[in-house]
Amino acid sequence: MSCKVVLAQGISVSYREELKNTIKSRNIRPKLVGFLANEDPAAAKYAEWTAKTCAETGVEFELRTCARNDLEDKIIEANQDTGVHGIMVYYPVFGDRQDQYLQNVVDVSKDVEGLHHKYVYNMYHNIRFLDEAKTKKCIIPCTPLGLVKVMEYVGVYNGILPHGNRLHGRVVTIINRSEIVGRPLAALLANDGARVYSVDINGIQEFHRGVGLQLKKHEVTETTLKVEDVLPLSDVVITGVPSPSYKVPSNLIRDGAVCINFSTFKNFDGEEIKKKAAIYVPAVGKVTVAMLERNLNGGTES
Amino acid sequence: MSCKVVLAQGISVSYREELKNTIKSRNIRPKLVGFLANEDPAAAKYAEWTAKTCAETGVEFELRTCARNDLEDKIIEANQDTGVHGIMVYYPVFGDRQDQYLQNVVDVSKDVEGLHHKYVYNMYHNIRFLDEAKTKKCIIPCTPLGLVKVMEYVGVYNGILPHGNRLHGRVVTIINRSEIVGRPLAALLANDGARVYSVDINGIQEFHRGVGLQLKKHEVTETTLKVEDVLPLSDVVITGVPSPSYKVPSNLIRDGAVCINFSTFKNFDGEEIKKKAAIYVPAVGKVTVAMLERNLNGGTES
Numbered sequence: 001m002s003c004k005v006v007l008a009q010g011i012s013v014s015y016r017e018e019l020k021n022t023i024k025s026r027n028i029r030p031k032l033v034g035f036l037a038n039e040d041p042a043a044a045k046y047a048e049w050t051a052k053t054c055a056e057t058g059v060e061f062e063l064r065t066c067a068r069n070d071l072e073d074k075i076i077e078a079n080q081d082t083g084v085h086g087i088m089v090y091y092p093v094f095g096d097r098q099d100q101y102l103q104n105v106v107d108v109s110k111d112v113e114g115l116h117h118k119y120v121y122n123m124y125h126n127i128r129f130l131d132e133a134k135t136k137k138c139i140i141p142c143t144p145l146g147l148v149k150v151m152e153y154v155g156v157y158n159g160i161l162p163h164g165n166r167l168h169g170r171v172v173t174i175i176n177r178s179e180i181v182g183r184p185l186a187a188l189l190a191n192d193g194a195r196v197y198s199v200d201i202n203g204i205q206e207f208h209r210g211v212g213l214q215l216k217k218h219e220v221t222e223t224t225l226k227v228e229d230v231l232p233l234s235d236v237v238i239t240g241v242p243s244p245s246y247k248v249p250s251n252l253i254r255d256g257a258v259c260i261n262f263s264t265f266k267n268f269d270g271e272e273i274k275k276k277a278a279i280y281v282p283a284v285g286k287v288t289v290a291m292l293e294r295n296l297n298g299g300t301e302s
Numbered sequence: 303m304s305c306k307v308v309l310a311q312g313i314s315v316s317y318r319e320e321l322k323n324t325i326k327s328r329n330i331r332p333k334l335v336g337f338l339a340n341e342d343p344a345a346a347k348y349a350e351w352t353a354k355t356c357a358e359t360g361v362e363f364e365l366r367t368c369a370r371n372d373l374e375d376k377i378i379e380a381n382q383d384t385g386v387h388g389i390m391v392y393y394p395v396f397g398d399r400q401d402q403y404l405q406n407v408v409d410v411s412k413d414v415e416g417l418h419h420k421y422v423y424n425m426y427h428n429i430r431f432l433d434e435a436k437t438k439k440c441i442i443p444c445t446p447l448g449l450v451k452v453m454e455y456v457g458v459y460n461g462i463l464p465h466g467n468r469l470h471g472r473v474v475t476i477i478n479r480s481e482i483v484g485r486p487l488a489a490l491l492a493n494d495g496a497r498v499y500s501v502d503i504n505g506i507q508e509f510h511r512g513v514g515l516q517l518k519k520h521e522v523t524e525t526t527l528k529v530e531d532v533l534p535l536s537d538v539v540i541t542g543v544p545s546p547s548y549k550v551p552s553n554l555i556r557d558g559a560v561c562i563n564f565s566t567f568k569n570f571d572g573e574e575i576k577k578k579a580a581i582y583v584p585a586v587g588k589v590t591v592a593m594l595e596r597n598l599n600g601g602t603e604s
Contacts, residue, residue, distance in 0.1 A: 069507075069522040072426075097481040100402045104419040117406040117419060124374075179399040205371075220371040 003274040008286040011153045015290040016057050019297055023058040031060040032086040032112065032296050033078050037068040042264045043090035046285065050088075053289045059296060068093050072105055079107040086112040086296035091180070100179070112295040114139035115180065123184055125217050126191050139295045144185040146287040147238060147262060148192075154279045156236055156258055157192070167194035173230050175199045175248065176240035181262065185238070190218035197223075197230040204230060228252055236260070239267040250276055260284065305576040310588040313455045317592040318359050321599055325360040333362040334388040334414065334598050335380050339370040344566045345392035348587065352390075355591045361598060370395050374407055381409040388414040388598035393482070402481070414597040416441035417482065425486055427519050428493050441597045446487040448589040449540060449564060450494075456581045458538055458560055459494070469496035475532050477501045477550065478542035483564065487540070492520035499525075499532040506532060530554055538562070541569040552578055562586065 023030070032054060036047055047063050054061035066074050071093060078084045087110045091099050103115040108130075111119065122130070122138045130136040140148075151157055157166040172189055176182035177200035186198040190207035198205045204225045207218050231237060231252035239248055240262040250272035253259065260281040261267045273280055325332070334356060338349055349365050356363035368376050373395060380386045389412045393401050405417040410432075413421065424432070424440045432438040442450075453459055459468040474491055478484035479502035488500040492509035500507045506527045509520050533539060533554035541550055542564040552574035555561065562583040563569045575582055 069524065073519075097399065097402055098485065100399055101419070101422065101481060104406070105423065117403070120403065121407065179403060183400065217375075222371065 003277050004279050005274070006150075006154055006279060006281045008150070008281070008284050011150055011281075011284075012053075012286045012290040015149070015287075015294060016053065019059075019290070019293050020057045022297060029058060029060050030085040030296050031062065031083060032088065032292070033084050034061065034063050035071060035074060035078075035087070035089045036063060036065045037071045037093045038090065040090070040092070046289075047090060049285060050289050050292065053286070054293065057293055059293055072102060075102065075105050079105075079110060084110065086110055086292075088113050088292060111139060112142070112292050114141035114145070114295060120179075120184065124187050140188070141180065141184050142291040142295060143181045143262060143284070143288050144188055145295075146284055146291045147181075147185055147260065148188055149291065150260060150281055150284055150287055151189075151236065151258075154258055154281065161193070164191070165193040167192040170194045170236060171197070171234050172236040172238065173197045173199060173227075173234040174238045174240075175227075175267070176238075176263075177205070178240070181240055187218045197225065197234065199227060199230070239263060241265070241267050248273075253277060262288075305579050306581050307576070308452075308456055308581060308583045310452070310583070310586050313452055313583075313586075314355075314588045314592040317451070317589075317596060318355065321361075321592070321595050322359045324599060331360060331362050332387040332598050333364065333385060334390065334594070335386050336363065336365050337373060337376060337380075337389070337391045338365060338367045339373045339395045340392065342392070342394070348591075349392060351587060352591050352594065355588070356595065359595055361595055374404060377404065377407050381407075381412060386412065388412055388594075390415050390594060413441060414444070414594050416443035416447070416597060422481075422486065426489050442490070443482065443486050444593040444597060445483045445564060445586075445590050446490055447597075448586055448593045449483075449487055449562065450490060451593065452562060452583055452586055452589055453491075453538065453560075456560055456583065463495070466493070467495040469494040472496045472538060473499070473536050474538040474540065475499045475501060475529075475536040476540045476542075477529075477569070478540075478565075479507070480542070483542055489520045499527065499536065501529060501532070541565060543567070543569050550575075555579060564590075 034047055034050055036043060051061050078087050087106050089102060093099050093102060104117050106116060108116050108118050119139045123140055128138055130138055161168055167189055172194050174182050174186055174196060177198050182198060186196045186207040189196050190209050193209055196207040198207055204223050206221045206223050209218055232254055234254060234257060236258045237253060238260045242263055244265045246267055247269050248267055250269055253276040255276055256278040258279045259268055259273055259277040262284045336349055336352055338345060353363050380389050389408050391404060395401050395404060406419050408418060410418050410420050421441045425442055430440055432440055463470055469491055474496050476484050476488055476498060479500050484500060488498045488509040491498050492511050495511055498509040500509055506525050508523045508525050511520055534556055536556060536559060538560045539555060540562045544565055546567045548569055549571050550569055552571055555578040557578055558580040560581045561570055561575055561579040564586045
């Protein structure tokens with residue numbers, strides 16, 4: 001049993017240091033506004049982290065709370081306010097498709113979460129810039145981006161291989177196929193060369209780098225595989241099941257696997273998983289917040 | 303018992319005649335492409351109707367079937383094809399938020415269903431034109447638009463009142479708050495002056511014309527009301543519950559109410575409702591198809 005437990009705090013340090021220096025050297029103070037329109041304690045906690053991290057790195061953070069039926073107007077107000085550089089919303093607000101509507105109400109130029117359709121579409125199509133002159137980089141949804149950074153940090157990405165192929169040969173299982181994290185993450189990893197099994201309650205899809213449209217897009221195939229088929233094949237297992245009772249069956253995990261949990265609940269049994277995994281990342285929230293700030297900072301470049 | 307049963311076929315006649323004449327006089331043949339990427343017999347039936355109605359009115363309709371994982375590429379292909387004037391998709395495809403993603407992949411200029419975020423946002427904000435010069439009218443989501451036309455036809459809109467206030471004094475209950483029909487319909491009717499009770503499994507919201515943003519937007523308030531409170535108050539009851547077992551309790555319907563069902567299932571008990579309602583519209587599918595064609599035709603104006 002020699003599992004290395006890697007904490008998000010440590011992973012985020014270098015990103016936060018970099019940001020701090022950039023902000024200092026530019027002599028600006030970017031302003032991020034967070035909207036809290038639910039009673040979810042996890043959201044309030046996430047807001048607290050954001051405030052704390054922003055204070056450390058020199059970002060002005062303002063939390064605005066409102067009733068959910070007022071949120072749309074409040075977002076539009078912030079869109080129009082030139083003193084606001086970035087906007088984020090603590091989801092879920094309505095918990096249904098109305099949340100996706102709100103994600104598109106946030107102005108593209110102020111969206112630090114990367115949830116606007118334009119960013120999501122560009123990410124799926126491996127389009128890296130907003131403009132043809134390639135001056136404005138696309139924002140990548142911040143939790144998937146954070147997970148990529150975690151995977152780089154723990155050595156899943158192979159620096160010997162060319163950019164865009166650094167996951168060649170890796171098999172990854174992702175247990176979550178939400179539009180916010182699981183599906184975009186599967187696409188990102190497939191675009192970087194991995195074979196990805198994307199698991200949700202309806203079944204397992206395989207994502208792999210495809211020829212697709214303009215040779216840019218990943219391909220998806222439906223499979224009849226089950227979790228017990230794909231877990232033993234996987235070098236990396238990433239989970240985000242929003243339930244306190246769900247646990248990944250540790251006995252199916254391959255010896256020496258990398259196990260990463262992005263749910264606010266512990267999807268791995270901490271003791272059991274350490275007997276199988278080589279690397280275990282129990283939470284990633286702090287890396288996500290660092291990515292938010294990074295996206296905000298990208299936004300102030302223009 | 304003197305309930306008048308009004309059929310969608312009859313309501314749609316005048317719209318279809320108008321379209322037929324416009325198409326003839328312009329000497330064009332607009333092309334509508336429908337994408338079927340599910341196995342839902344209701345979708346196949348809807349596609350059949352679309353084909354039939356298009357043939358009658360002089361619209362070229364092409365049904366393209368594909369696997370759901372290929373749909374995005376196929377939509378993009380049609381976006382880029384100048385021979386295609388309108389695009390529609392038979393939902394549900396994935397049945398989750400990925401469907402909403404696909405709605406935004408359809409090019410704004412070819413979206414005849416009015417499901418693109420730009421149209422939905424403009425509808426909620428009562429913005430009627432895409433451009434400042436007011437040359438390009440916004441598409442309104444076709445099922446809500448069809449329901450407005452049904453309500454005009456059966457006399458719920460009062461032509462004596464000024465435009466934009468023709469539902470003043472009307473109380474409407476809508477049992478469905480989906481992003482595709484129920485919520486936009488509630489907003490449209492509130493923008494026209496009605497008091498609307500919007501019912502879903504999580505509770506009842508009241509929509510009314512508000513001062514809101516730029517004096518244009520409806521307002522929404524959460525209520526603690528129940529169906530048994532709002533049905534007896536309602537001049538109009540509109541239902542769209544996608545279940546064969548759901549029935550609106552006829553005993554709660556006000557005598558002389560207007561009852562409209564847009565579900566593919568019969569949400570009203572046909573015999574019982576005729577004893578209470580003054581007007582009963584058991585289905586609206588054919589009006590929806592007429593609106594699709596109307597939207598397509600608007601699209602060819604530019």
